[in-house]
Amino acid sequence: MRKRHPNPRLAKIHRNYTVEEVASLFGIHRNTVREWVKRGLPTSDGRRPMLILGRDLVAFLSARRAKNKRTCQPGELYCVRCRAPRAPAGDMVDYVALTATLGNLAAICSVCETMIYRRVSLAKLTSVCGKLDVTLPQALEHIGERAQPTVNSDLE
Ligand SMILES: [Zn+2]
Incomplete structure (x- = not known):
């Protein structure tokens, strides 16, 4: 079976769907929809047939999509x-060094x-950050002393 990534845009937020309707909307098996329910897709409680709100469906699928697609573009953090x-x-962003070659971007x-x-390696810092302003703390030159994760005061 082909692995599908249902497009959340197919669902209409002002509609309610039965499990069967969701299945045919995305061309998937009903058991897949039931699996989503088990994994946290909210349903109307206690009613038969079970109804799924369109907006819950959109939110659930969008969140799942974001999870599957964790890779950030340059200049983005998850x-x-x-x-x-x-x-x-x-x-x-602030660069907080963890080791001589590896650090965390914090923003x-x-x-x-x-x-x-x-998480970013120092070597990839430029390509990961894109157009961002990166603050490299003093600690970068003193890796031995673990720096406090600094929060830039002008961000407050
Ligand atoms: Zn956020």
Whole structure:
């Protein structure tokens, strides 16, 4: 069987769907839909037939898609709360060195304002960051001393 990635856009947010309708909408098996329900797709509770709200379906599939597609474009960091790659607020990131060659990028999600991180090797820093402003802390020159993860005060 071909592995399909259902397109969330096929679902209409103002409609309700039965399991069968969802299955035929995406051309998938009903058991796949039941599997989604087991994995957290919300349904109308206790009613028969079980109904799935279009907007729940869209949200569920979009989140799943983002999870399957974790690779961020240059200049993006994966936001756990948004479940999507996001651009940092103000296009600013801090590089926090973990070792001489490896570090974390830390920034603030431009959408939900939580901290977002991306592991990066120093060698790939430029290609990963794209057009972002990268702050390299002093600690980069003193790898032995573990630096406090600095939060840039002008981001506050
Ligand atoms: Zn976010």
